Amino acid sequence: MRKLDRSGWAAGLTFRSYGVRFGVRTGDAAVLERLAEFLPPGTTAAPAGIVERLYSIRTGAGGVVERRGLRRFNLLYADHVRIARTVDLEELFERFESDLQLFVAEAARRRVFVHAGVVGWKGRAVLVPGRSFSGKTTLTAELVKAGATYYSDEFAVLDPKGRVHPYAKRLAVRGEGFRQQRVSVEEFGGSAAKKPLPVGLVVVSEFREGARWRPQILSMGQGSLALLANTVPARLRPLEVLETLERVVRGATVIQGARGEAAEAAQSILERAS
Amino acid sequence: MGERTVPARPKARAEGVVVRELPDEMLVYDLDTHRAVCLNSTAAAVWRLCDGRRSAEDIRRALEKSAGGAIPEELVWLALEQLGKDKLLDARVPRPAALAGISRRELIRRVGLAAAVALPAVASIVAPTPAQAASCLPTGSACTDGAQCCSTVCNSNACV
Numbered sequence: 001m002r003k004l005d006r007s008g009w010a011a012g013l014t015f016r017s018y019g020v021r022f023g024v025r026t027g028d029a030a031v032l033e034r035l036a037e038f039l040p041p042g043t044t045a046a047p048a049g050i051v052e053r054l055y056s057i058r059t060g061a062g063g064v065v066e067r068r069g070l071r072r073f074n075l076l077y078a079d080h081v082r083i084a085r086t087v088d089l090e091e092l093f094e095r096f097e098s099d100l101q102l103f104v105a106e107a108a109r110r111r112v113f114v115h116a117g118v119v120g121w122k123g124r125a126v127l128v129p130g131r132s133f134s135g136k137t138t139l140t141a142e143l144v145k146a147g148a149t150y151y152s153d154e155f156a157v158l159d160p161k162g163r164v165h166p167y168a169k170r171l172a173v174r175g176e177g178f179r180q181q182r183v184s185v186e187e188f189g190g191s192a193a194k195k196p197l198p199v200g201l202v203v204v205s206e207f208r209e210g211a212r213w214r215p216q217i218l219s220m221g222q223g224s225l226a227l228l229a230n231t232v233p234a235r236l237r238p239l240e241v242l243e244t245l246e247r248v249v250r251g252a253t254v255i256q257g258a259r260g261e262a263a264e265a266a267q268s269i270l271e272r273a274s
Numbered sequence: 275m276g277e278r279t280v281p282a283r284p285k286a287r288a289e290g291v292v293v294r295e296l297p298d299e300m301l302v303y304d305l306d307t308h309r310a311v312c313l314n315s316t317a318a319a320v321w322r323l324c325d326g327r328r329s330a331e332d333i334r335r336a337l338e339k340s341a342g343g344a345i346p347e348e349l350v351w352l353a354l355e356q357l358g359k360d361k362l363l364d365a366r367v368p369r370p371a372a373l374a375g376i377s378r379r380e381l382i383r384r385v386g387l388a389a390a391v392a393l394p395a396v397a398s399i400v401a402p403t404p405a406q407a408a409s410c411l412p413t414g415s416a417c418t419d420g421a422q423c424c425s426t427v428c429n430s431n432a433c434v
Contacts, residue, residue, distance in 0.1 A: 083416050095415050106404045115407050131407070221299035221312035225399050228310055234401035238303045242294050242310075246301075 004056055004080060015039065016046040018157070019109030022100065023051040028059045037182075038097040040104050041169050053103055054079055055096060059089060078103075105155060105232040111165070112237075112244040115230040116156040118164055119148035120193050121273045124200025125164045127156050127252075129230040135207035135262065137171055141183075142266035144190035151193045155232075160240075162247030164199055168192035199248045201273045202227065204256040205265070213265045215257030220246075223254030282367040284333075284354055285326030291362070302362055308401040311360050317394035320353035324363060330354060330370075343390025348373070348381045353394035360396060 011032055012025035017040045024035060060072030074092045076084035084095040105113035117128040117140030126143065130136040137153040144150045152167035159165060170182040185192050204226045205215070218226065224245045228234055234241050255272070259265040292303040300318035302311045313321060319340070323333045330350050338345040351369055355378070358366035368374075373381070385393060416431055 084414070085416075086414050088414070091414050098415070102404060219299060219312075219314075220296045221301055221314075222397060224294075224296075224301055225310060225312055225397060228401055229399050230402070230407055232404045232407045234407065235308050235403060238305065238308075238401070239292050242292060242301060242303060246294055246296065249296075 004077060009056070012048075014046045014048050014051060015043050017043040017100075017104045017108075018111050020053075020104050020107045021046055021049070021051045022053045022055065022103070023048075024055045024057065026057040026059070028057070031057050031059060034093065038093050038100070040101055041167050052107060053100075055100070057092070057096070060087060101154070102232070106236060108157075108233075110160060112158040112241050113232040114156040114158060114227055114245075115154070115232065117143075117153045118151035118156045118167075119143045120151055120197050121148045121200070121270055123197065124252075124273065125151060125156075125197040126269060126273050127164065127199055127202045127227075127248075129156070129202065129204060129227055130206065131230065135205075135259075137173060138207070138262045139203075139205070139259075139266060139269075141171055141173070141188055142262040143269065144185060144188050145263075146266045146270055148190070148270065149193045150185040150188075150190050151197075156199075158244050158248065159196065160244060160247075162199065162244055162251065163196040165196045166193040199252040201269070202248070202252050202254040203269055204254065205259045207260070207262070208258040209260065211258035211260045213257060213259045213268050215255035218254040218256050220249040220254070222256075223249040223252070226254065226256065283326055283329055284324040284357075284367045285364040286321050286324040286357075287362055287364055303401070304361060307361065309360070309398055310401055311362065311396055311398040313357075314392060314395040316349070316391045317353050317356065317396050319391070320350060320394060321357055321362060324354075324357070326364070330367070337391065341390040345389055345391065346385050348384045349389050349391070349394065352378065352381050352385070356394060356396045360398060 008027065009025040010027050011029040012023060013032055014021065014023045026032060056077040058075040060074050073085050073087055074089050075082060076092050076096055078099055083099055084092050086092050114129055115131055117136040119126050119140060128136045128139050140153045150168055151164060153171045154169060155167045157165040157167045170184050173181045173183050202223055227245045227248065231241055290305045292305065294301040298315040300313045302313065319337060320333060323336050330347065334345050334347050334350045351373055354367050357363050382393065414432060418431065
């Protein structure tokens with residue numbers, strides 16, 4: 001860390017997101033101008049001071065040459081640990097976003113982050129918990145196209161009362177390979193939410209080719225387990241997490257089933273949520 | 275003179291667990307193993323009765339009294355075995371000689387439809403680490419486990 005600290009840094013900023021303070025410093029001031037699109041929704045600037053995590057970005061343009069004549073790498077550090085080394089600056093930003101999102105989700109104060117897609121429908125939220133490749137972004141996008149209000153395709157941010165708050169980043173639609181394409185909710189013809197909602201329906205599903213959507217209702221306990229399996233701070237703050245999830249399942253219906261095409265499932269889900 | 279066998283008196287774990295009561299169910303989180311267990315009403319009732327003083331027969335009689343109908347001993351042993359397996363008891367309790375060697379399936383068959391309560395049911399998961407619960411890492415990122423990568427492949431500490 002001291003070696004990293006001794007390097008010259010041209011610029012730095014401090015931020016706060018869900019009560020978590022983090023800083024970013026770089027040798028290339030132009031990098032800071034791009035940062036806004038990779039910060040968690042609702043992040044605000046904060047006065048300089050002690051931070052819980054410090055990101056350091058060295059771009060290739062800044063002259064990091066490992067051997068004469070070879071490519072210049074962009075480097076990203078989270079505190080003293082190097083977490084990215086790439087010639088592709090966009091890849092570095094994606095890595096920054098991914099690491100920062102996870103860190104905030106772990107450390108957030110008075111919020112429990114559940115990996116889920118979320119939409120609002122008739123005054124209640126619909127949660128679609130799931131990790132990557134479960135199809136939750138696709139399903140979330142179809143729900144928005146069908147008229148639901150967009151809350152997030154990444155996290156259900158739950159408060160102690162079990163209400164879900166917006167985390168309305170651009171939807172991360174998967175393109176070729178595993179690179180993600182960022183699409184704004186407006187491009188889907190939808191709108192982003194502004195206020196928290198109680199949860200009305202939790203949909204535990206994953207895509208299976210040709211599956212017919214015939215979900216079963218889960219008990220509150222089973223619903224809690226399904227949510228817990230996708231909760232970021234589950235091991236870090238189990239009591240707080242269980243209390244929050246209990247408030248969610250006490251007020252919501254939890255259903256589970258395999259689904260086929262997202263558009264068809266979305267209609268059925270909104271009918272059930274009505 | 276025959277050897278007397280002292281009946282086991284199962285005791286529910288009190289240390290290292292977080293318990294949440296739900297209507298007809300109970301959630302128990304093991305702080306050591308990070309396993310979360312959901313007990314249905316029958317399993318939860320048996321667990322509550324495991325106070326270290328009651329034998330399995332005492333538990334059966336107490337369940338029978340509250341259910342208002344017959345409770346076969348096999349049902350209590352099904353619950354005790356599952357609770358022991360999920361480390362929710364201070365110690366696993368061995369079956370009595372009369373039930374030794376009988377498969378779980380046979381125990382369930384014996385309970386049949388005669389019991390006044392549902393079969394004990396226990397569902398469980400292991401709570402994820404933050405990395406396991408969150409989004410995947412794009413190709414080129416540093417990793418320690420394939421589960422962290424979008425591609426699910428972590429090779430030489432990099433997602434490929």
